[in-house]
Amino acid sequence: MSVLYPEGFLAAGYASGIKESGGLDLSLVALEDSNRAVAAATFTQNLAAAAPVQVSRRNLSLSNQMISAVVLSSGNANAATGKKGLTDAELMCRLVGEGLGVPESSVLVCSTGLIGIAMPTEKLQSGIPRLVKSLGADADDGLKAARAIMTTDTREKLVAIQGSNFRIGGMAKGAAMLAPNMATMLAVLTTDAAVDSADLSRMLAIAVQDSFNRLVIDGCTSTNDTVIALSSSKSAGVDPEEFQTLLTEACKSLAMQMALDAEGATKCVTVTVQRAANEREADLGARKVAVSRLVQCSFYGSDPYWGRLASELGSSGINFDMDKLAVTYGEITVASGGVTVQFDEKALAQYMSGRELKVTCDLGLGSGSASVITTDLSPGYIDENMRTS
Amino acid sequence: MSVLYPEGFLAAGYASGIKESGGLDLSLVALEDSNRAVAAATFTQNLAAAAPVQVSRRNLSLSNQMISAVVLSSGNANAATGKKGLTDAELMCRLVGEGLGVPESSVLVCSTGLIGIAMPTEKLQSGIPRLVKSLGADADDGLKAARAIMTTDTREKLVAIQGSNFRIGGMAKGAAMLAPNMATMLAVLTTDAAVDSADLSRMLAIAVQDSFNRLVIDGCTSTNDTVIALSSSKSAGVDPEEFQTLLTEACKSLAMQMALDAEGATKCVTVTVQRAANEREADLGARKVAVSRLVQCSFYGSDPYWGRLASELGSSGINFDMDKLAVTYGEITVASGGVTVQFDEKALAQYMSGRELKVTCDLGLGSGSASVITTDLSPGYIDENMRTS
Numbered sequence: 111m112s113v114l115y116p117e118g119f120l121a122a123g124y125a126s127g128i129k130e131s132g133g134l135d136l137s138l139v140a141l142e143d144s145n146r147a148v149a150a151a152t153f154t155q156n157l158a159a160a161a162p163v164q165v166s167r168r169n170l171s172l173s174n175q176m177i178s179a180v181v182l183s184s185g186n187a188n189a190a191t192g193k194k195g196l197t198d199a200e201l202m203c204r205l206v207g208e209g210l211g212v213p214e215s216s217v218l219v220c221s222t223g224l225i226g227i228a229m230p231t232e233k234l235q236s237g238i239p240r241l242v243k244s245l246g247a248d249a250d251d252g253l254k255a256a257r258a259i260m261t262t263d264t265r266e267k268l269v270a271i272q273g274s275n276f277r278i279g280g281m282a283k284g285a286a287m288l289a290p291n292m293a294t295m296l297a298v299l300t301t302d303a304a305v306d307s308a309d310l311s312r313m314l315a316i317a318v319q320d321s322f323n324r325l326v327i328d329g330c331t332s333t334n335d336t337v338i339a340l341s342s343s344k345s346a347g348v349d350p351e352e353f354q355t356l357l358t359e360a361c362k363s364l365a366m367q368m369a370l371d372a373e374g375a376t377k378c379v380t381v382t383v384q385r386a387a388n389e390r391e392a393d394l395g396a397r398k399v400a401v402s403r404l405v406q407c408s409f410y411g412s413d414p415y416w417g418r419l420a421s422e423l424g425s426s427g428i429n430f431d432m433d434k435l436a437v438t439y440g441e442i443t444v445a446s447g448g449v450t451v452q453f454d455e456k457a458l459a460q461y462m463s464g465r466e467l468k469v470t471c472d473l474g475l476g477s478g479s480a481s482v483i484t485t486d487l488s489p490g491y492i493d494e495n496m497r498t499s
Numbered sequence: 500m501s502v503l504y505p506e507g508f509l510a511a512g513y514a515s516g517i518k519e520s521g522g523l524d525l526s527l528v529a530l531e532d533s534n535r536a537v538a539a540a541t542f543t544q545n546l547a548a549a550a551p552v553q554v555s556r557r558n559l560s561l562s563n564q565m566i567s568a569v570v571l572s573s574g575n576a577n578a579a580t581g582k583k584g585l586t587d588a589e590l591m592c593r594l595v596g597e598g599l600g601v602p603e604s605s606v607l608v609c610s611t612g613l614i615g616i617a618m619p620t621e622k623l624q625s626g627i628p629r630l631v632k633s634l635g636a637d638a639d640d641g642l643k644a645a646r647a648i649m650t651t652d653t654r655e656k657l658v659a660i661q662g663s664n665f666r667i668g669g670m671a672k673g674a675a676m677l678a679p680n681m682a683t684m685l686a687v688l689t690t691d692a693a694v695d696s697a698d699l700s701r702m703l704a705i706a707v708q709d710s711f712n713r714l715v716i717d718g719c720t721s722t723n724d725t726v727i728a729l730s731s732s733k734s735a736g737v738d739p740e741e742f743q744t745l746l747t748e749a750c751k752s753l754a755m756q757m758a759l760d761a762e763g764a765t766k767c768v769t770v771t772v773q774r775a776a777n778e779r780e781a782d783l784g785a786r787k788v789a790v791s792r793l794v795q796c797s798f799y800g801s802d803p804y805w806g807r808l809a810s811e812l813g814s815s816g817i818n819f820d821m822d823k824l825a826v827t828y829g830e831i832t833v834a835s836g837g838v839t840v841q842f843d844e845k846a847l848a849q850y851m852s853g854r855e856l857k858v859t860c861d862l863g864l865g866s867g868s869a870s871v872i873t874t875d876l877s878p879g880y881i882d883e884n885m886r887t888s
Contacts, residue, residue, distance in 0.1 A: 154814075155814065156810060156813040156814040157812075157813040157814070157819040157820075157821070158809045158810055158812065158813025158814070158819065158821050159813070187806075189806060189809075189810070190805075190806045190809050190821065190834070190837060190838065190839070191838060192822065192836065192837050192838035194838075224806065225804070225806025225807065225809065225810060226804070226805055226806035226809070226834065226838075226839050227806075227839065228839075331810070331813075331814035332810060333806075333809075333810050333813065403792060403876075403880075403884075404884055407880070407881050407884035407885045408884065408885065410881060410885045411884075411885030413885065415614070415615070416579075416615055417576075417578060417579045417613065417614025417615030417616075417722075418614065420547045420578075420579050420614065420615070420722075421545060421547050421578070421614060421720070421721060421722045423546075423547065424545040424546040424547025424548070424720075424722065425543075425544065425545040425546070425547070425720035430546040430547065431546075432546070432547050432579065432581075433581065445579070445615065447581065448579060448581050449579065449580060449581035449583075449615075449617075450579070450615050450616065450617075487792075487881060488881065489878040489881055491792075491796070492796050492799060492876060492877065492878055492881075495792075495793055495796035495797065495800075496796045496797065496799045496800030496802065
C-alpha cells in the first residue's frame with residue numbers, strides 16, 4: 111500500500127528538524143540497485159513556482175526523463191526564497207546523488223510547507239545523507255516516506271493497485287488549496303509497468319486531468335504542486351489501455367483521499383452540472399458552484415439552499431436559463447423549472463447530514479456534463495489558515 | 500443623513516411580516532407631490548437575475564427613466580421564484596402606484612433576502628398600502644426606510660453630502676457577496692441636482708465602477724443587486740464635474756460602510772497592486788489577492804504572510820516576475836526582490852492588529868495600478884451563511 115508496492119523501488123522517511131515539531135520531514139523514493147526509472151511529471155502553473163519545481167523541471171529535461179530518485183521535504187515550501195532557494199533545492203538533489211552514487215541531474219525534488227522562509231540548509235546537509243542511508247524496502251519504509259510529506263494532513267495518503275501483469279503504487283499529500291491546474295499537492299506514483307517516457311507523460315497528463323484537476327476546494331493554486339510518475343520497467347508486455355485506466359484510478363484514489371482530508375472539511379461533495387450547452391460550459395459551471403464559499407457554507411450547515419447554486423450558475427459566464435434549471439441533492443429533486451418543488455423534507459435532511467454528498471444541476475440546454483469534487487467550508491479551515499505559526 | 504437629505508423626497512419603512520422576526524421589511528422612497536424623478540440604475544449581471552430586477556429594468560425603460568417611487572423589501576429576495584415571482588414584483592409596483600396615484604410602470608422594485616422561496620403575497624397586499632400611507636419627510640422616516648432594507652447588516656448605511664448648490668443623500672444594504680459586477684447590495688441615491696437621464700446614467704455608471712465594483716469580499720455575485728439614483732431636479736445650474744465627484748464620493752461612502760459591516764468581518768483591507776504591466780492587470784491581480792480565502796484567513800489572524808499574496812499573483816494570469824516583487828503592509832516593507840527582508844516585527848505586529856489595513860504589492864513591471872477593498876474571513880462569515888434559518 112505505498113510507493114513500494116510495485117517491484118524495483120526503495121523508500122525512506124527521516125526527521126531532520128525542518129519541522130519544529132520534530133516530525134518526519136524528509137522523504138525519499140529511489141530505484142533499487144542505482145537503477146533509473148522512466149519518469150514523467152506535471153507541475154504547478156503558478157508563475158511564482160517554487161525553487162524545487164524549477165529544479166525538478168530542469169532535471170527532468172537534463173536526464174531525458176530517466177530518474178534515479180525523488181527527494182521531498184515538508185515544513186518549508188522553499189518558495190519565494192530567491193537565489194538561495196534554488197541553491198538549497200539543488201543541494202538536496204546533489205546530496206541524494208552523492209549518497210546514491212548517481213548524477214544530481216537524475217534526482218527530482220519537491221517541497222511543501224510555508225512560503226517565503228529560507229530553508230534551514232544545515233538540516234538538509236546533516237539530514238539527507240542519513241535519509242539516503244535509511245532507504246529500505248519494508249512496508250514501514252514506504253509508510254515513513256508517505257508520512258514525511260504530510261503538513262496539515264491528518265493522515266498519510268497511499269494507493270496500491272494490481273493490474274493483470276503490473277502494479278501501481280503511490281503516496282500523496284494535500285489538504286487545502288486544491289483548485290484546477292494542479293493545486294497544492296504532491297504525489298509520487300510508482301509502477302513496474304514498462305512504458306516509454308513519451309507514453310508515460312501523455313498518460314500521466316490524462317490521469318491528472320481526470321483526478322487531481324477535478325478537485326476544487328478553495329480556488330487557490332499553490333507554488334509547489336507536483337505529480338511524479340516513475341516506472342521501474344520490470345514488467346514488460348503491459349496493455350496500454352489497462353495501464354491508463356489503472357493509473358487514472360490510482361490518481362483518483364489519492365485525490366479523493368485529499369478531499370476527505372481537506373483542511374477543516376466535514377463533507378466531501380461531488381458537484382455535477384449536466385445538460386449544459388457543452389462540456390466546457392458544464393465544467394466551468396461545476397467549478398464556479400464548487401468553489402463558492404457561500405455554497406460550501408451551506409454544505410457545512412447541511413442546508414439544501416439550491417438558490418445559491420442557481421446564483422453561482424447565473425454568474426458563471428455560461429449559458430443559463432433559470433426557467434430550465436433543476437437541482438437534485440442525492441436522488442431528491444428540490445427544484446425544477448427554476449422553482450422550488452415539493453420534496454420529502456425529512457429524507458432530504460437525513461441525506462444532507464451525511465459525510466459524502468452529490469449535487470446535480472441540470473441546465474436543460476444541451477448535452478454537456480462535468481463533475482468536480484469539493485468540500486464544505488468550516489471554521490476549521492480558518493483555524494488552519496489564520497496563522498502560519 | 501438619508502435619502503431625505505436632498506429636497507423633494509419622502510420615505511417610509513414598515514414591518515409587514517415578511518421577516519419572521521417582525522422587523523421592518525418594506526421600504527419606500529417617493530417624490531413629493533406625486534412628482535417624478537429623473538432616474539438611472541445599475542443592475543446585477545447575474546443571468547439568474549431576480550424577478551424585481553427584471554421588473555425594474557422594464558419599468559425604467561417604459562417610463563423613459565422618469566420614476567415616481569422605489570419600493571424595496573427585505574427577508575425574501577423573490578429570486579428563483581419563476582412566474583409567481585414576476586407577478587409578485589409587479590404587484591409591489593402596482594400597489595405603490597395605486598397608493599400614490601401614479602402609473603405602476605413609474606415604480607421600481609428591489610428585494611433582498613433568501614432565494615428560492617415564494618413571496619408571501621398576502622403580506623405585500625396588506626403591507627404596501629400601509630407603507631405608502633406612512634410616507635413622511637421626517638428624519639425618522641428616512642432612517643426607517645434604511646432599516647427596512649437590512650438583512651444580515653448590523654447597522655443602517657446612510658450618506659449625505661452637501662454640494663455648492665445641491666445635495667446628495669442615500670441609503671444602502673449589503674453584507675457578504677460583494678464582488679465585481681455589482682454583487683449583493685441595494686442602494687438608493689437621491690439628489691436635487693437637475694441632471695438629464697442620459698447624464699445621470701453615465702455618471703452613475705462611473706460612480707458605481709469606482710466604488711461598489713471595487714469591493715471584493717467573497718467573489719459571489721448576487722441575483723438582486725441594484726443601485727438606483729433619483730433626481731428631484733429641484734436645483735438647477737449644477738456643475739457636472741462637481742456632481743460626478745460627489746456622486747462617486749457618496750457611493751464610496753456607502754461601499755466602505757458595507758465593507759466594514761460585511762458578514763463576520765473584523766478587518767477592512769485595501770489591496771493595491773502597483774507597477775503592473777498595465778492597469779487591467781493591476782486590477783486582475785488585486786482582485787485575485789483580495790478574494791483569496793487563504794489571504795483573507797491570514798488577515799483574520801493578523802498574520803503578514805506575504806507568500807500567499809505572491810502565490811495568488813503568480814496564479815492570477817497576469818505578467819509576474821517573482822524576482823521583482825515587493826510587498827508592503829501599511830508602510831512596512833516585508834519583501835523585496837521576491838524574498839523576505841528585515842523589518843521591525845513589533846511595529847508590523849502592531850499594524851496588523853488594526854481594524855483597517857493597507858497592503859501594497861509592487862510588481863516592478865510597468866505603470867499599472869489598481870486598488871480594491873476586501874475584508875478578512877472569520878468564523879462569523881460561516882456562522883452567517885451555514886444555514887438559511
